[in-house]
Amino acid sequence: MDSQLTLHVDGEPRSLTVDNRTTLLDALRDRLGVTSPKKGCDHGQCGSCTVLLGGRRVVSCLTFAVAHDGAEVTTAEGLAEADGRLHPLQQAFLDHDGFQCGYCTPGQICSAAGMLAEAEAGHPSSATADGDGPGGVPRPVPLDEEEIRERMSGNLCRCGAYGNIVDAIRAVAGR
Amino acid sequence: MTRTEEEPARPTEPLEPLNPRAVGTSPVRLDGPAKVTGTAPYAWEHALxxxxxxxxxxxxxxxxxxxxxxxxxxEAAEGVAAVLTPRNAPRLADSSDRALAVLQSDDVAFRGQFIGAVLAASPEAARHAASLVDVEYEVEPHDTRLSSDRPDLYRPEAINPADEADTEEGDVEAALAAAHAVVDETYSTPMEHNNPMEPHTCVAVWHGASDDGEPALTVYDSTQWPYGVRMTLAPLFALAPERVRVISPHVGGGFGSKGLPHAHHVLAVLAARTVPGRPAKLALTRQQMFCLTGHRTPTIQRVRLGADSGGRLTALSHEAVEQTATIKEFAEQTAAQSRMMYASPNRRTSHRLAALDVPVPSWMRAPGEAPGAFAAEVAMDELAHALGLDPVELRVRNDPETDPRDGRPWSDRRLVECLRTGARRFGWDARTEAGARREGDWLVGLGVAASTYPGFGGPGSVAEIERTSDGGHAVRIAAADLGTGTWTVLTQIAADALECPFDAVHLEIGDTALPTATVAGGSAGVTAWGSTIVAAAREFRAQHGEDPAPGARTRSGMPENPDLRRYSVASFGAQFAEARVHADTGEVRVPRMLGVFSAGRIINPRTARSQFIGGMIMGMSMALFEESVLDHGTGHVVNHDFAQYHIPTSADVLDIEATWLDGPDPHAGPLGSKGIGEIGIVGSPAAVVNAVYNATGIRVRDLPVTPDKLLRY
Amino acid sequence: MKPFDYSRADDAGSAVAAVMARPDAAFLAGGTNLVDHMKLGVAAPELLVDVTGLPLDRVEELPDGGLRIGATVRNSDLAAHPLVRRRLPVLSQALLAGASGQLRNAATTAGNLLQRTRCGYFQDVTTPCNKREPGSGCAAIGGWNRYHAVLGASEHCVAVHPSDMAVALRVLDAVVTVLGEDGERRVPVGEFHRLPGEAPEADTVLRHGELVTAVEVPPLPAGTRSGYRKVRDRASYAFALVSVAAAVETDGDRVREARIAFGGLAHKPWRAERAEEALRGASATDEAFREAAEAELRAARPLPGNGFKIPMARNTLAALLRELTTEERR
Structure with missing residues (x-):
């Protein structure tokens, strides 16, 4: 059983017909040739397939493409400028050697981008003290190493680049 | 296009050392921009x-x-092109390797073995159709339980890579009986899986009728050894090797599991033969990786140490029991490093195997050394405790002047300096008696262990240099980059070897259309490939001078290094860990680790540091998390995914630092470099476990050290 | 995965009618558990009714100071909600202890409650499992049961419920509102999840086609401190070995009232009523906390692989209560 839909992938409207069973990840990789999100586990246990869906980070392997007609999807490829200039997070990953094999990297970078926005919006993590801002208005959460480590724990890296990843994100978060 | 050329000559004189200019600096990874955008093509991602x-x-x-x-x-399901079974699958020309004789018989030798495949127009259709196949079996009782008292344990002919199974010097029993202090303990490590982030993937295209009428095969692969895949697949499919092209420019991690071809390579090609001209895409699922891509054998290791009152070893016995498969033997060299790590006049090492109904074990980062050093280096900690001696000092006192195996001088063994440097930098002085330091709810302790990894790296690689029309140089060698920095560091080496700017080198790797290269394994890749490039560059200059015309081209093999016969070459290191154990829950955190390594010349400090640290983290993971749980009732690994087979998250990795002693190893070839890819995982598990002991007074001898083992009831 | 039809529901009533009408239909919200199960073959619906477009994505304050949490509120949004953070720290903490940032962005309140066990045998269709395939047997009892139940299990099933959020809701005495073909009914969360008994295939008391629309959480009495502590094999992104949710009122150095629930010990969030009883009026000491835990855990029946959960649960409860009764208010 197939469905027709349009996804706005990295700023481009892409219309396609998918088998309802096709995950967002497989739609991107196998139908649209957008292979920046990676398939590491296919069960939401590694984070390699992380994309920004409507601006929020999600694992694209655990959601069906058919449920996202009209959605904005941003991959790590789309975070870079059209002229090839890298996103600050991407440049920081390069500078801090925030990867080795590179397979988890696009997911790490999308996750970091989503995470920075969450912290800016005042979303807490397990590492955040209880309580909220004056008058109950959420205020941005300062991101120390412990915060970044906890918030990035949904992105596994088997090469063990975590320390450098945290350094890279801190360099951007501090700006 | 596949190029065939005769094997070029290898320089037989040792090469002059390289004059390092780019080498020793830290350019960012050349493959980096493609990787941070996700556009570097891994095996699945070539547009076909x-x-x-x-x-x-x-x-x-x-x-x-x-x-x-x-x-x-x-077969009737929508989109299905074919269903392969042992009955209808194409016959292989050679089925002598039973691990690769995919669908060649009805026999089942382990749970999860391939018994067929569905080929379909979409991944969803293929997977669904696979669930519609009913299978009837003749079930035989299976046996997957390893123990040290099995009557069928046997001594292998040789252990990986090609070493004797047992050694015996002096009289261990007598020395133990006479020793001032004795440790006699049994240590165990579980089955573990490499779990690179990129699942093993093979995309095969069978060109049934290519231009010249002969069949040919193209494989887009994720491999540590493109030529190994070619050499393995060609005879199975009755192809001349040059009819097989393997393309693998980027590899999403391997850690040994992509070092040798596995059954999925054969299955992908069988599928491709069924649909000539069409790419057959096979990516194993994470779950399938737990039975089809090799594993680290579980080990049961008895270590006995005897020492005199001065803390000098008088006896060292390390006896290992491991598993292998019924269809193929893999004998891991668990006790091998106990033959050279410390001086002892009386010494025994042995390896015994049980052939079980399990998948074939294979390489996993530092096979042998990693689990072996866990047992040996925890035993040393126990001996230090028995002697009332500082664990650093015990290791220093037993540092051998020459290689205990054969008396050869060390090329560059600076373990004592690593230990002393590390102790100073880590603040080892702050170490207390076991169980004596508590900060809030956390018990705090420090641990140390020594590391070593052999200086592997044999001949076999060939490099080609060609002047390009832009004034630069193409450098071609079928090496692999699995996160090791190969793209970058070989470019650095080539620039120095050619005495040209870094940017003027155009490296080509990861393709059997390029000259042959040895495996990215045994921590030998960069040293072997790099010295081959040095040889080729020197030969290129000798033949073509300083400013040759575009198209000028030279090939050379890896140079001889006669020093490898005269000296014992290995990397060494000392690792320190701090462990914090929650007094109520047994949770363990490792806030600090430090590794100090002696590994010859470091080509690229940026990528080397990452690789050392990555190894240390995998060792910490081995200490605390990793365990493939084999259900002996079903014969399968139950926890076969990332939710249940734990590796560290970013929240588990705190302050981990690696540093090294400067300077090339003068006997390790023109680069003076040695292996760095595996030594990080050797010793780090013991350092963590020793730190946990120092924190709690609880000695855990079976990995992993999960919270339940540290609960105080 | 079987082919399936997909439809988006416009209103809750028609969503319920659509699923009621077909035994092979299921609701789809965040999908983080259902899509997983469909890939594994654990679930094989032939119609998915997507409820993410329904107006169930609000957190509303109730007149008594409690909260009504819509069924499709995402876990991350709920954890970040100012009223939840201020009034119900145990709920925010439990949510944030679960899964990862990406998963919490997708997972919903109802989906979290309805998530199914992570038992490795349940998730592997090549092994027997009474929960997945009634009557096929339980592979965990004689197999790998490190993560399994020590309380309330049966000979048919020893699985545990994986949710952190549900453990917090259990101490908060939350009520689940459910829409069926006969209208709405209210189910206290303590009655929502089942013990396995003879029918481990049913995790909850929901009937086919019933739709969770909201979870109502009454306010905690003033002066109550609440918190969540989770022990797992690694520091983050892992299911609990043991977890504890607690809400405690103290009177000087005595416990006036404590509400306690354990996660990771049973087929449902385990309300520790015996421990609560033991603590009522007790002095707030480590010894009393441990005795209270033991009063509860006396009924525990460990399997060969999970006996450690009993002391771990005791110690974890004691550690959390110590924190809640001694620490300065933040």
């Missing part, structure tokens, strides 16, 4: 038209025979 998707069928029993497979419903 009209693919078929392959979903394997796997045995649901651990031993027996497939009697019948009902494939009608699958």
């Amino acid at each position: 038209r009209d693919p078929v998707y392959v979903h394997p069928l796997q045995s649901a029993i651990a031993r027996g025979r497939v009697l019948r497979m009902e494939t009608g419903r699958a």
